[in-house]
Amino acid sequence: MRRTDPPGHGPVRFGPAGAGDGLPVLDALRDVLARAARTGDEEPAGGGTAIREAACGYWTRRGLPVDADRVAAAPGAPALLLALTAALGGDVLVPRPCAAWWAPYARLLGRPVFHVATPAECGGVPDPYALLETVRRIRAEGGDPKLLVLSVADDPTGTVAPPELLHACAEAAAAEGLHLVSDETWRDTVFSPPGTVPLSPAEMLPDRVTVVTDLAGALLPGGWPAAVARFEAGERGARLHARVLDVLTALGASVAAPVAAAARYALAEPAPVTDRAATAVRLHGCLATALHATVVAAGALARPPRAGRQLYADLEPLRPALTAHGVGDAQELEDFLTARLGHPAPGGHRFGDELGALRVRLTTGALLGASGGERAECLTAPAPLELPHVQRALTQVKSVLEDLCDDAQRWEQPR
Known part of the structure; x- marks a missing residue:
């Protein structure tokens, strides 16, 4: 099956900058970062206890409780996706269209990337029948599909897939033995209809989904790179978490201590x-x-x-x-x-x-x-x-x- 990477573009040179917030930095965040910048402390790869516990609270308030030993922090979601792709192995499936940075990091590792047809009104979540057909064709041609990356609130389309499509896609992925990475960077930015809370595939498949949230989506300025990942419980989640920490350590991908302090504050969601x-x-x-x-x-x-x-x-x-x-x-x-x-x-x-x-x-x-x-x-x-x-x-x-x-x-x- 032909890979669907766009020709003529390098593996990580994916064009103009992303969709930044553009707003002034919140005074409270700036104060927290300034105080933390007075010390020379360092954060370990994967994040210190404080930021991981703050992430636990953030997810628990969204109906996704998790222990701190199943959380990892990194300087931005790209580092986490790179580590996850390296740890899981195999071919990568993504929606069409998808976030600009998803496919380049898989290509950087030499992993085949396949785009799956996605309904125009449901960006971020592939059509389940197209997903099944794509997996079948990849395997028929000797490929090894392992990872599906999707988003519950989408960049670039700004759309939100309905729960029934997300259910169907998650079930199709599970039936084919795929591991899901749910990019939930934009889940807290839904404005239409007001008060909408997107469903997470981790609520449906608690043992097959890793949730990744880049805090630049709603909580931190875009220039302060920090992201957190939530791993599933059980032995498989523990192994994946350990492999991801190995990759982050090898890359030296730790959150800068002042940014980690701001991230801890933001994840606690004070007024x-x-x-x-x-x-x-x-x-x-x-x-x-x-x-x-x-x-x-x-x-x-x-x-x-x-x-x-x-x-x-x-x-x-x-x-x-x-x-x-x-x-x-x-x-x-x-x-x-x-x-x-x-x-x-x-x-x-x-x-x-x-x-x-x-x-x-x-x-x-x-x-x-x-x-x-x-x-x-x-x-x-x-x-x-x-x-x-x-x-x-x-x-x-x-x-x-x-x-x-x-x-x-x-x-x-x-x-």
Whole structure:
């Protein structure tokens, strides 16, 4: 079976930066980090007792109790996924599209990566029948599928799969003996419908799922790398945890002590952290909804976002105009929009989509403003969409896309 890695891109050079929060650092977090920075303490690979116990509390409050000896911390989710992929072995399956950093780390280890068809409205969770067929074909051609990575709230699409699809996918994976890694980085950022709590596959398959949460999703600034992993109970979970610690130790992948202190504070979810997180979710939800309306009004296609800070847009209806501008694939679309919008707009090929598809991920962080003052104003404004700098940013997106729409209409007229 042919691997579905995008051609022409290196194993870890996966393009523009991810969807950062873009908001000022919470004062309480900055104070905790500053105090911890006064010492020269070091964190062990896999995290010290304090951060692991804080992670236990975080997961227990979400219905996923775990012991501290089944938790590992690392400087970002990529380090954990790299360690898990190395520890588990075999071929890796991921949705199409998926987070930009999932496949590159498997390729870095020389592991085959296979993208599985995923419903457009259910990004992050593959279609169970497509999963079964993909596994069957891999094995028929001598492959060894071992690991399925999925997400309950998705980057890049911003969608959230319904519980029934997640159930069906998890059952299909278990039937084929796959180990699941559930990326739950964005589970606390669901804004539509308000109050939605995504289901975790660890609730369905407690003995076959490792949960990975990058704290930059909702609790820490993106530039403070810290992530935690929850391993299943039992002997198999203990062995996997030990192997992951071996890999993290070999890599020297420990969380910087000041960042670990901030992570411990954030994982305990005191009022300043939960209040800021709730405010940020409402803000990014408001911006994502407005961005979606702008993109759709200009003639592009996009599923309504429900979580995170992303919008995944399909510009196929504007292909005639884009062709006239020399844009024929996702890389050219990325270059075209990045230059005109003035901020990164990674093409769909970064997320495992076909290079020829005219898809792109846009982020709400680009609408917050260029200065710290403008971004801080977004946090306190009762109507952030009425702020002049937010209006200008949305108008810029609208102008770029409407110009393409006008061009497309001209090209469609008989000559």
